Amino acid sequence: MKVRNTGSPAPVAGASAVQAENAYRKADAAAVRPAAAPEDVATVMGIPEAELTPKVRQALQQLMVEVYQLRQDLDEAKQRVGYLEQLADQDTLAPVLNRRAFIRELTRMSAFAERYGAAGSVLYFDVNGMKQINDGHGHAAGDAALKRIAEVLLRNVRASDVVGRLGGDEFGVILAQSDLEVSNAKAESLAQAIAAEEIEWNGGTLSLSAAYGVHPLSAGQKVDEALEAADRAMYVNKRSNPRD
Numbered sequence: 001m002k003v004r005n006t007g008s009p010a011p012v013a014g015a016s017a018v019q020a021e022n023a024y025r026k027a028d029a030a031a032v033r034p035a036a037a038p039e040d041v042a043t044v045m046g047i048p049e050a051e052l053t054p055k056v057r058q059a060l061q062q063l064m065v066e067v068y069q070l071r072q073d074l075d076e077a078k079q080r081v082g083y084l085e086q087l088a089d090q091d092t093l094a095p096v097l098n099r100r101a102f103i104r105e106l107t108r109m110s111a112f113a114e115r116y117g118a119a120g121s122v123l124y125f126d127v128n129g130m131k132q133i134n135d136g137h138g139h140a141a142g143d144a145a146l147k148r149i150a151e152v153l154l155r156n157v158r159a160s161d162v163v164g165r166l167g168g169d170e171f172g173v174i175l176a177q178s179d180l181e182v183s184n185a186k187a188e189s190l191a192q193a194i195a196a197e198e199i200e201w202n203g204g205t206l207s208l209s210a211a212y213g214v215h216p217l218s219a220g221q222k223v224d225e226a227l228e229a230a231d232r233a234m235y236v237n238k239r240s241n242p243r244d
Contacts, residue, residue, distance in 0.1 A: 102164025121183035
C-alpha cells in the first residue's frame with residue numbers, strides 16, 4: 001500500500017463509491033443544462049398577437065422572464081441541497097460514510113431484511129497497530145493509512161454494499177443479500193486485501209492489518225445491538241489472532 005501526501009479525498013455521499021460518482025455526475029449534468037428559455041408570450045398564453053396591447057405584452061413578457069429566473073434559482077437551490085446532504089454524510093477524513101450515515105443505512109437494510117426475509121450482514125473492522133503508526137510516524141501517516149484502507153474497502157465491495165468509518169480506526173461494511181457464510185468469506189478477503197498492501201512513508205515501509213467481526217441481520221434485532229454484536233465478534237477475532 002503506497003501512500004503519499006495527496007490532496008483531500010473527493011466527497012462521498014452515497015452508500016458506496018459508485019453511488020457517489022453517479023450522484024455527482026447527475027449534479028454536474030444538471031449544473032450545465034440550461035433551463036428552457038421563455039417562450040413567446042402569444043404562443044404560451046394562446047392569445048393572438050393582434051389582441052395584445054404593447055403594455056399587456058410587455059407585462060406578460062416580464063412575467064415570463066421572472067418565472068424563467070425562478071426556475072433557474074430553484075434548480076440551483078436543489079443542487080446546493082443535494083451537495084450539502086452529501087457533505088453531511090461524508091466522513092471528515094476518509095472517502096466513506098460517517099457513523100451517522102452508516103447507522104441510517106444499516107437501519108434501512110435491517111428493515112428491508114425483516115420485511116422481505118432477505119439475507120444481510122454487518123462487518124466490523126478494527127485496524128491493528130494504528131497507535132504505533134501515529135506515535136512513531138506522526139498522525140499524518142495514520143490519516144493517510146486510514147484513507148487508503150477506506151479506498152481498499154470501497155474497491156472490493158459491490159455498489160449495493162455500504163462502507164463507513166465508525167470512528168477512530170474502526171470501519172463498518174454492510175453486505176446486502178449475503179448470508180453468514182458468504183459474509184465471513186468476504187470479511188476475510190477484505191482483511192487480506194488490507195494486509196496485502198504496504199505503506200511507503202518517509203523512506204520507510206509500514207504494514208497494516210485489521211481484525212474483523214461479522215454479524216447477520218435478523219428480524220426484530222435493534223440496529224445498535226447488531227453493530228455491538230459485530231464489534232464483540234471482532235474483539236474475539238482480535239484476541240485469537242493477535243497481529244500487533
